[in-house]
Amino acid sequence: MPQPLACGRNGRIFNFPRLEAVGMKAGRILRLKASDLIRLPPGSEIFVLPRRLPVAYDPAAKNFIQDNKHFAAAAFLSPGYTVTYNGAYKEMAISRALPLFSYAACSFYKGEIYVTAVRVDKSLCHDSRFMDMRLVRKNAAGLKKLFTKNRLVRHLENCALSYGCPNAKNFFLSKYEAPLPTSPACNAQCLGCISYQPKTNRRAAQPRIEFIPTPEEIAEIALFHIENVEKPVVSFGQGCEGEPLLCVDTIKNAIKLIRARTSKGVINMNTNGSDAGAISKIFDAGLDSIRVSLNSAREIYYKRYYKPRGYSFKDVLKSINTAKKRRGFVSINYLTMPGFTDSEDEFAVFKKFVAKNKIDMIQWRNLNYDPLRYFEELKISVDTSKMLGVKEVISYLQKEFPYLKMGYFNVSK
């Protein structure tokens, strides 16, 4: 029986042997089965949830109970793992919104910490155990000397060393995917934007890039990465920037410079897909793939989360269509929230969306947002008796669309 975990006010974690751990979806507390749990993945962290009271199931009394002496605990998982239940808690009257992370239920089971999650990607590309920070620092210093005038090298050094960005670290380690941040502006106002939160009391996790690099600066970085990595990916649209489509001409010219030198590697763009015309121009220049972010396949919830300015959900669909017509590889960055993503209503629409738009890949990324506030702020009401399960939804889609790639990271050729 998985036992609940809770935190003392000093941050110590306790387990409660006579009680059963529970999870939460859409504010509903649910009992967990052993099959819902996996061992805490390496590189994950346990958080104390301040001013939130832990909840558990008491098998002797056959009811859910609340603990008023401790704070709730939850796990922030390493990339590659998707949360299937949120940690369960009751807010105290004075609770403020949780910071921009995801919160998996955690428990004590078989002498170890277990969490409610499913592994969706076997790649180790963001695994911190294989990122030698001494080498990152050494290579960053070396690259600053090699590319003395390139402002992106300095920007990426800050991303890697101050903000722990895995893609920036991988650039300095010449591995996997390298970031090409370009755009300081955005035409959306996502509730959970990690780089810009001006009117809220939430902290942006990574500050936005403050300049637009030249095509030459971008190409220099991209070519260095492509030439030194076996299966390289270089990507526009990073956590430290706004929307890359707003810098379409710079990006188009940068891609032309890269493709004039090499056909190796994947040039990818992570985007909100707001401008099909810009997507078309960039594919003409040599873009290989796009990853479009969506929290929902339903316009109403898309709009409430993204708050788009000057574009609509239809434009996003048009961009996907344009990329497919250009034979581009299209991934969906499906921002997953247990209780919403696996609700019958969302899944019914998402399944049709995948089929109709011939999506190539779904990246099951955790939506980093306060799990209760998400439902409140998007005015989502779900029938909690009709939740399918995140794991079940993923395997159903895989059976229905065998060609569909499931994962967490952008893929190389």
Ligand code: SF4
């Ligand atoms: S589209 Fe990206 S950069 Fe723009 S507001 Fe949303 S998360 Fe932030």
